[in-house]
Amino acid sequence: MTKMIWTVDVEDGKHIVELEHGSFSGKRKILVDGKDIQLPKSQTYKLFDYGSKHNFHLSGHECAIKITTENGLSYFYELLVDGKLVDGITFSGSAQDVNDDIKNKRVAFSIMFAIVGITSIWYNWHLANTKGLYSELLAFISPPLIVVAIYYVIFNEDPTTIPHPIPLRLWILMVIALASGIINNFALANGLY
Numbered sequence: 001m002t003k004m005i006w007t008v009d010v011e012d013g014k015h016i017v018e019l020e021h022g023s024f025s026g027k028r029k030i031l032v033d034g035k036d037i038q039l040p041k042s043q044t045y046k047l048f049d050y051g052s053k054h055n056f057h058l059s060g061h062e063c064a065i066k067i068t069t070e071n072g073l074s075y076f077y078e079l080l081v082d083g084k085l086v087d088g089i090t091f092s093g094s095a096q097d098v099n100d101d102i103k104n105k106r107v108a109f110s111i112m113f114a115i116v117g118i119t120s121i122w123y124n125w126h127l128a129n130t131k132g133l134y135s136e137l138l139a140f141i142s143p144p145l146i147v148v149a150i151y152y153v154i155f156n157e158d159p160t161t162i163p164h165p166i167p168l169r170l171w172i173l174m175v176i177a178l179a180s181g182i183i184n185n186f187a188l189a190n191g192l193y
Helices: 095-130 136-154 168-189
Strands: 002-010 013-021 028-032 035-037 052-058 061-069 075-081
Touching: 002 075, 013 061, 013 075, 028 052, 095 136, 095 168, 136 168
Parallel strands: none
Antiparallel strands: 002 013, 013 028, 028 035, 052 061, 061 075
16 A cells, blocks of 8 residues: 655645555545545546546645556556645655555566466467467466566565666576476477476
């Protein structure tokens, strides 16, 4: 769960605007000065979270919180007051919030890659044993997907970013993933399974 806090200074004083956003769950919660703003039910949760815009009023000012994403995995947050971006946006989430967000991304990536990889291997096996043909592309990409899924189960890294410099274990992952794809393609081509 990502938590953002903005301090808005208007005529009647300073106000605290908070946003809680679950990038994995799609849950949204907006608080102004500690009081929950009732969002329409359709805006409270997003199963497929491609961002959103939430309008509200603050001491006679039109406000909007924009949640945007480029890839559906990492999000950007903006607060606009009367159409102007509020300066001084600060992330106030604790280290636990950041760790929870990374954990959610790791779980999502691992499940998605494992399901796609295992399903692709099964489908290729099914094609090879029922029709005598197979997809070279699926044979090559299926095992690397499973290797990547296992990597993010083991290592506590954000799967949406590439660290700089790239650590040795990530290079080893790439070599193992490539080798597993080549071996699987060879095995299918030679009728080994």
